[in-house]
Amino acid sequence: MDKLLIEGGARLSGEIAVSGAKNAALPILCTALLTAEPVTYTNVPQLKDIGTLLALLAQMGVKVERAGDTVTLDASGLDNPVAPYDMVKTMRASILVLGPLVARCGEARVSLPGGCAIGARPVDQHIKGLQAMGAEVRVEHGYVHATVPRLKGARLFTDMVTVTGTENLMMAAVLADGVTVIENAAREPEVLDLANCLVAMGAQISGAGSDVIRIRGVERLHGATHRIMPDRIETGTYLCAAAATGGSVRLTGTSSCYLDAVIDKLMDAGCEVVSERDAIRLSAPSRLNAVSLRTAPYPAFPTDMQAQFMAINCVANGVAMIRETIFENRFMHAVELQRLGADIRIDGNTAVVQGVAKLEGATVMATDLRASASLVVAGLVAEGETTIERIYHLDRGYERLEEKLAALGAKVRRLG
Numbered sequence: 001m002d003k004l005l006i007e008g009g010a011r012l013s014g015e016i017a018v019s020g021a022k023n024a025a026l027p028i029l030c031t032a033l034l035t036a037e038p039v040t041y042t043n044v045p046q047l048k049d050i051g052t053l054l055a056l057l058a059q060m061g062v063k064v065e066r067a068g069d070t071v072t073l074d075a076s077g078l079d080n081p082v083a084p085y086d087m088v089k090t091m092r093a094s095i096l097v098l099g100p101l102v103a104r105c106g107e108a109r110v111s112l113p114g115g116c117a118i119g120a121r122p123v124d125q126h127i128k129g130l131q132a133m134g135a136e137v138r139v140e141h142g143y144v145h146a147t148v149p150r151l152k153g154a155r156l157f158t159d160m161v162t163v164t165g166t167e168n169l170m171m172a173a174v175l176a177d178g179v180t181v182i183e184n185a186a187r188e189p190e191v192l193d194l195a196n197c198l199v200a201m202g203a204q205i206s207g208a209g210s211d212v213i214r215i216r217g218v219e220r221l222h223g224a225t226h227r228i229m230p231d232r233i234e235t236g237t238y239l240c241a242a243a244a245t246g247g248s249v250r251l252t253g254t255s256s257c258y259l260d261a262v263i264d265k266l267m268d269a270g271c272e273v274v275s276e277r278d279a280i281r282l283s284a285p286s287r288l289n290a291v292s293l294r295t296a297p298y299p300a301f302p303t304d305m306q307a308q309f310m311a312i313n314c315v316a317n318g319v320a321m322i323r324e325t326i327f328e329n330r331f332m333h334a335v336e337l338q339r340l341g342a343d344i345r346i347d348g349n350t351a352v353v354q355g356v357a358k359l360e361g362a363t364v365m366a367t368d369l370r371a372s373a374s375l376v377v378a379g380l381v382a383e384g385e386t387t388i389e390r391i392y393h394l395d396r397g398y399e400r401l402e403e404k405l406a407a408l409g410a411k412v413r414r415l416g
């Protein structure tokens with residue numbers, strides 16, 4: 001199993017390009033299921049999760065062509081609306097095929113993605129929404145079976161803000177008979193990016209990006225070309241890495257416009273952040289101030305950046321309170337950070353981080369994607385060598401991580 005070796009202490013500086021967003025690409029690639037015409041997607045990141053999704057689509061009968069960051073999908077031969085357990089178990093986002101399959105084929109059999117390290121993550125809201133649109137849905141033997149002659153537009157209200165739930169129901173509604181209104185919708189930029197792709201394919205959607213989305217179903221969608229938005233979490237992670245090391249970096253192919261909550265906190269920590277049209281520059285002081293935060297749905301502070309901010313607080317000046325309100329088990333990085341010498345106390349969904357003067361390198365274990373990112377950030381500032389095990393988690397969400405870090409001057413290498 002691959003490991004990452006980091007020799008801490010280098011101050012990051014220089015320029016790197018940010019990749020397309022994993023969490024936008026995953027739902028957006030599923031839009032191909034909604035049409036018999038080819039759809040081309042650009043700025044698709046080369047990540048393990050994307051490979052898993054493309055393999056899943058291919059076994060359904062979708063023709064997949066991939067050249068660099070461009071993917072063309074042709075679902076004219078879609079003949080197997082099934083997502084088997086073996087392909088779904090490694091990636092929760094595979095539930096995103098459910099809505100499009102029911103909408104286009106009138107049936108779907110999709111394995112429940114199951115629990116994962118950061119929480120139970122049920123999909124009851126996805127199911128409830130499809131039922132409200134007239135689908136007959138049964139959960140049997142670990143699979144969601146859904147059938148319906150044609151979905152009907154409905155008024156949907158989710159019990160909590162759910163990102164992939166909103167995305168699944170929006171994709172189901174675009175081919176439904178009549179108007180669907182999703183209330184309490186997720187406002188994440190990735191939901192808006194998905195809506196933009198669907199509109200380019202002929203869907204009628206208004207309100208995406210707000211908490212009420214209105215969709216008028218159409219008879220069919222057509223092919224289109226869509227560019228995936230930049231990855232705001234990858235952007236935030238490199239900003240944290242630079243900030244922790246007292247560095248000065250410029251990130252290109254990205255934008256600060258979806259990162260207000262994160263950039264605010266970096267500025268509170270003492271960083272100077274300058275937004276350009278398609279780039280962000282950050283310069284950090286030699287020691288950051290501690291910054292407290294509370295995760296919540298967009299536009300508030302993203303749960304996917306909580307672990308990286310815990311890492312920077314470990315070496316900041318002062319005490320930070322970090323409250324996680326989205327996932328019930330998203331502090332697993334804390335014990336690993338403690339192995340590096342961090343002072344962290346967990347009390348329910350709150351972590352109290354007392355900054356220390358220095359961390360020391362050690363062997364640590366990655367437990368999920370962003371937990372792993374926090375260990376990278378901590379390893380970059382720790383004295384001596386840090387070995388991060390189980391980095392397959394990182395490969396789910398960070399394209400060419402070692403190469404990008406090395407381009408900023410980090411001493412990092414992968415051991416196979």
Ligand SMILES: CC(=O)N[C@H]1[C@@H](OP(=O)(O)OP(=O)(O)OC[C@H]2O[C@@H](n3ccc(=O)[nH]c3=O)[C@H](O)[C@@H]2O)O[C@H](CO)[C@@H](O)[C@@H]1O
Binds near residue numbers: 026122304
């Ligand atoms: C591929 C993708 O885009 N993943 C992101 C997406 O995950 P994902 O879409 O899975 O997360 P959700 O927004 O659905 O989850 C929010 C909360 O709602 C709960 N819930 C959700 C659906 C449901 O049917 N029932 C239910 O109880 C979840 O357990 C969680 O506690 O949003 C999360 C929250 O911003 C991010 O951390 C993930 O990176």
Ligand SMILES: C=C(OP(=O)(O)O)C(=O)O
Binds near residue numbers: 092304370397
């Ligand atoms: C939790 C994440 O992803 P996923 O929903 O794909 O597990 C993430 O991107 O941090």
